[in-house]
Amino acid sequence: MNYPIYLDYNATTPCAPEVIEAMIPWFGEHYGNAASKSHAYGWVAENAVEAAREQIANLIGAQVKEIIFTSGATEAINLAVKGTFELFKGEKQHFITCQTEHKAVLDTMKSIEESGAEVTYLPVDNHGKLSVKELQSSILPHTKMIALMWANNETGVIHPITEIAKLAEEKGIIFFTDAVQAAGKIPVSVGGIHLMAISAHKLYGPKGIGALYIRHNHSLPKPLAQIHGGGHEKGFRSGTLNVPAIVGFGKAAEMRLYEMKEESKRLEKLRDFLEIGLLRLPDSFLNGSQDRLSHVTNIAFGGVEGEDLLRKICQKLAVSSGSACTSISPKPSHVLQAMGLDADLGRASIRFSLGRNTTEQDILDAVGWVEKVVGELRGY
Structure with missing residues (x-):
């Protein structure tokens, strides 16, 4: 496959x-x-x-x-x-x-x-x-x-x-x-x-x-x-x-006891690279604070419908809109709701979480694909 x-x-x-x-x-x-x-x-x-x-x-x-x-x-x-x-x-x-x-x-x-x-x-x-x-x-x-x-x-x-x-x-x-x-x-x-x-x-x-x-x-x-x-x-x-x-x-x-320190540094660089690329898109926002795990970013994309966004992005990227237990639900994430995000923006938020096999090329490809999808959905 x-x-x-x-x-x-x-x-x-x-x-x-x-x-x-x-x-x-x-x-x-x-x-x-x-x-x-x-x-x-x-x-x-x-x-x-x-x-x-x-x-x-x-x-x-x-x-x-x-x-x-x-x-x-x-x-x-x-x-x-x-x-x-x-x-x-x-x-x-x-x-x-x-x-x-x-x-x-x-x-x-x-x-x-x-x-x-x-x-x-x-x-x-x-x-x-x-x-x-x-x-x-x-x-x-x-x-x-x-x-x-x-x-x-x-x-x-x-x-x-x-x-x-x-x-x-x-x-x-x-x-x-x-x-x-x-x-x-x-x-x-x-x-x-x-x-x-x-x-x-x-x-x-x-x-x-x-x-x-x-x-x-x-x-x-x-x-x-x-x-x-x-x-x-x-x-x-x-x-x-x-x-x-x-x-x-x-x-x-x-x-993990021996790997996680160096791996965390590597993933933080890749995560920041991903984040910078995605936040360059107009009307995109980071959900959360800087005091967070080094391999995770959660980004809201305004002006798009959440289900369409997730479905199209997942054609080339395996990502989710929340926890694995609730990711198929069209409802906005309870976490983002608690943070005060409105329902539409909550549904149009994507969690990207990186790991051991993630490469710089993966991140370059991910940024390019998300830009393309968001642009198409916004009618650019």
Whole structure:
């Protein structure tokens, strides 16, 4: 198939060749169940899982025992939020999150609201940034959790996580962060954080595997399990472990720890080159702030219809208008709406996210194609 140029790395990343190579033996030669404690097949699988757990812990500065494997970030988010809500069942509960969170967080918050929780959805300014002062004033005596993402999946905007973690620590509140777009892209540390969701397929690992960091040796409680049946993963998440995917996740985490600094610099130059080219077009605007991930740009193109724009651009460029979960929806992005963009401009906004395989020629071709499409749609 003649694929378009791929500029949708925030939706998913290709498995790195080294990751695929690391995974292959665990599909065939080493097929044991990591929970089989009585023979060598199980021991070998368990050792591989624990080695991967250490690689992932190293990426985020955690202890090995604090990494709990899940089927992905969405499950990790559900375990963190619902598990905390159920922990305090019978008590008055208040959770704080933000209007620009990923739908995996927002939908989970709606779910616990329907079960009796009170949830505050913090607003953001027109650059997508939240106010820590407003966050602080939102804290109530019965606030159980602050749930805020590290970096936004649509705009790349980075929240002041260190400041938020300090506030949560001072107030004795559980702080959960969705670090899916940050881990492996920028340095991430679990200092002051109680729960953190990460995902392999956003950092050149396989799909279908993620993890929840759960802080140990702290007075704040841990979430209750949401999946039962065997007590795997220290009782937090039952189910036979996906050993090949876990091995791939570990390899990807190990690679990103050493690659991401230099790769980030390279991608920032390419991203800026792309941005300069696209913002030269009349009536085009950057959505977000400069305090963002180095490989992401989200640009609004005025004077065009959003669905036509996306359909035509995607003939030669793989891009999206929002998160992968909602990119086929004709509705404007909830993130851009929260930032105050009107509906038409929100629908005519495109997220470009660069990655490991992006070249300078890709960017030159992308700028040329977008210029052509926008010009045609505007009748130039």
